[in-house]
Each structure stands twice: as C-alpha cells, then as structure tokens.
Amino acid sequence: MSPSMPDTPTPPLALSPPDLRPWRDGGSGVDHVHVRDSGRPGPTVMLQALTHGNELCGAIALDWLLRQQVRPLRGRLVLAFANMAAFERFDPNSPYASRCVDEDLNRVWDDAVLHGPRDSVELRRARALRPFIDAADVLLDLHSMQEAGAPPLAICGMTDKSLPLARALGQPATMLVDTGHAAGLRLIDRGGFADSASPRQALLIECGAHWEAISAELAIDVSLRFLRHLGVVDADWAESHLRCPLPERQRLLRVGEGIAARSQAFRFVMPTHHLMVIPRAGTLLAEDDGHRFFTPHDDCVLVMPSRRAGEAGQTMVRLGRYED
Ligand SMILES: [Zn+2]
CATH class of the missing domain: 3.40.630.10 (Zn peptidases)
Structure with missing residues (x-):
C-alpha cells in the first residue's frame, strides 16, 4: 500500500518474475x-x-x-x-x-x-x-x-x-x-x-x-x-x-479514515501488524512530534500499518472494525 521504502530490508524472494x-x-x-x-x-x-x-x-x-x-x-x-x-x-x-x-x-x-x-x-x-x-x-x-x-x-x-x-x-x-x-x-x-x-x-x-x-x-x-x-x-x-483451502468463514471489516503522519517522527508505540486487534478504546497507538493518537473504539483493527513515515501526510494505518 505504501510507496517504495528503500530502507526496508528486502525479504527473501520466493517468487520470480514470469517471462511475459x-x-x-x-x-x-x-x-x-x-x-x-x-x-x-x-x-x-x-x-x-x-x-x-x-x-x-x-x-x-x-x-x-x-x-x-x-x-x-x-x-x-x-x-x-x-x-x-x-x-x-x-x-x-x-x-x-x-x-x-x-x-x-x-x-x-x-x-x-x-x-x-x-x-x-x-x-x-x-x-x-x-x-x-x-x-x-x-x-x-x-x-x-x-x-x-x-x-x-x-x-x-x-x-x-x-x-x-x-x-x-x-x-x-x-x-x-x-x-x-x-x-x-x-x-x-x-x-x-x-x-x-x-x-x-x-x-x-x-x-x-x-x-x-x-x-x-x-x-x-x-x-x-x-x-x-x-x-x-x-x-x-x-x-x-484449486490450491488453497477455504477459510471457515469470511468476515466483513469496515474501515474508516486513516491516521496520517504529521511528520517523519511518526512512530507506533507498540509492535503492530496487519489485522491486529486492539481491544480497548482510548489505547495509545502512536506518537508524532508531540501529538498522540489513540484508538477511537473498542476492538479496533489495524489495516496495513506502515513501519515509518516517508513524508508528512502519508497514511500510516487505517482503522476498522469487524461487523460480524
Ligand atoms: Zn498493489
């Protein structure tokens, strides 16, 4: 989702580009x-x-x-x-x-x-x-x-x-x-x-x-x-x-506005991962040059959090909740 991140370590590549x-x-x-x-x-x-x-x-x-x-x-x-x-x-x-x-x-x-x-x-x-x-x-x-x-x-x-x-x-x-x-x-x-x-x-x-x-x-x-x-x-x-088993069930995740970085100092105050659920509303999520971001509701789901801000205005994470 985020732009190219030159300082992100390159993971081992299990896939090769096909000859198109x-x-x-x-x-x-x-x-x-x-x-x-x-x-x-x-x-x-x-x-x-x-x-x-x-x-x-x-x-x-x-x-x-x-x-x-x-x-x-x-x-x-x-x-x-x-x-x-x-x-x-x-x-x-x-x-x-x-x-x-x-x-x-x-x-x-x-x-x-x-x-x-x-x-x-x-x-x-x-x-x-x-x-x-x-x-x-x-x-x-x-x-x-x-x-x-x-x-x-x-x-x-x-x-x-x-x-x-x-x-x-x-x-x-x-x-x-x-x-x-x-x-x-x-x-x-x-x-x-x-x-x-x-x-x-x-x-x-x-x-x-x-x-x-x-x-x-x-x-x-x-x-x-x-x-x-x-x-x-x-x-x-x-x-x-077919090659992948179906999940037991599908869940609808409704996502609202994202959190945008105010500066390159943006950082999450906890380890984050995609689809991580934070149970309590008001949990401190990130700090950014003196500004603090809290979860707006219970069972807040993090959607594709970025590790670091390349520039002010970059969406760092979007927040959602499961509807079922
Ligand atoms: Zn893509």
Whole structure:
C-alpha cells in the first residue's frame, strides 16, 4: 500500500518474475491485453495483474491461465498485465523500486485525471487500458502487500455492492469496505464499479505478502473461483486446479479514515501488524512530534500499518472494525 521504502530490508524472494514476452500480443491492439470472445452471450469479465509492477503474484496467475489456454465458455474474457513498464524494471536486489515508474497506477482512475492534461508513464498506460476496464462487467484486480506473512484480504470498494461477489468466491477470509484514498481514485472505485445503481462489480484482492509463494497460489486460486462463479470456465476444470483451502468463514471489516503522519517522527508505540486487534478504546497507538493518537473504539483493527513515515501526510494505518 505504501510507496517504495528503500530502507526496508528486502525479504527473501520466493517468487520470480514470469517471462511475459510471449504474451505481448493478445489480439486486442494493446500490448499485454488479451481479449478472448466466446461468441456466446455473457458478461465481459476482466482480470488485471501488475497494477503495481512489483506485485508478482497476479502476473504469475495470469501467466498460468494463459499457459492453460483458458477460453471463455460465455461472454468475453479480458486478461491485462497493467504496469508493464514498471514490471520490466523489476530487480530482485531492489524489489520495492519497481512498484511504479512515475506514479501509483492505482490512484489515476478519475476521469478528471485520465482525461486531464497531465502526463506520466502510468497515465499513458491507464489511458490505453481504460476502454477495456470501462467495458468490463466484472473485474478482479490482483495485488500483494508489504508485510511479511500478511493474511490476504478482499477490498470490496467504498460501497457494499461487491460484497456478494466476495462472498461467492468464499476466499479470502477478510472482506474490507473502506473509504478509498484521498490521493486518487482506485481502479475498483471507477465509474459503475462504485455506483450502487450499476450492476458492475469489482474486487481488489491482496493475495498475501509480496514475493511469498502463498500469494501466487492464492492469486491462481481466487482467479479460478472468480471465473468459475461467473460461468466463464468449466466448473470441474476449475475445481481440479484449486490450491488453497477455504477459510471457515469470511468476515466483513469496515474501515474508516486513516491516521496520517504529521511528520517523519511518526512512530507506533507498540509492535503492530496487519489485522491486529486492539481491544480497548482510548489505547495509545502512536506518537508524532508531540501529538498522540489513540484508538477511537473498542476492538479496533489495524489495516496495513506502515513501519515509518516517508513524508508528512502519508497514511500510516487505517482503522476498522469487524461487523460480524
Ligand atoms: Zn498493489
């Protein structure tokens, strides 16, 4: 979630970047975007990987699907490798550096930005991807997280409309509804995906920690469950390739505003981890240049806390509570 962190020690990498050169021409007219039409009625279903260029799990999942020669039984299937420019710079000795080239590709999806005068590597790619995204009825955006061992979660956007899709997948255990990001619109919050009156749905899956083997396994597993649920692939074929057990139950985590750093002095006063629960309201959580932050309610859940502030204004953690 946070920007590249050059002073964060690099963990051992269990995943290697797949060779995506064979997948450059997907027949769509846009590099690394594959469109496969069944010729039969049905939804347009899109899977996107590499919104962040160093999050390899999604690329491994789409590479796997393409090697399986996946074809839709109905409707259209779109497979997109998003930030190829960043991915092509991936260096295992500096894996955080290739998250993006100029800016975060997951903050540019507002029309005012896409159709505005600004230019960047990511904006050019977003403008090329936009027609496919705007034609998608259902979209799955595959990501991973920074914290070692972080349990996966589904980010369902700012409304409850995509919750039924997350429940239908049965995976992962935590489903999150949040308030978006002030820094810019995410893909899953674009247009009809965030409009309660529209049937279009989008999910962002944080498949686990960057470069841990389980993140790629989960990315393939969730992609198969997604395609099976939508009737795009043969159910028995999908079943035979599932690889992660379903959680006993899924829980909805509703997330409010985040805590932003006031200065680079921001620090948590306790060890923190993703989805850590702090039982009591009013517990001192962090200090920042004389300012103190307390938990606002009982059973406060920390969502993806950052270790240190790179700059003032950076969101250090978001706070939520389980609704069930
Ligand atoms: Zn990401």
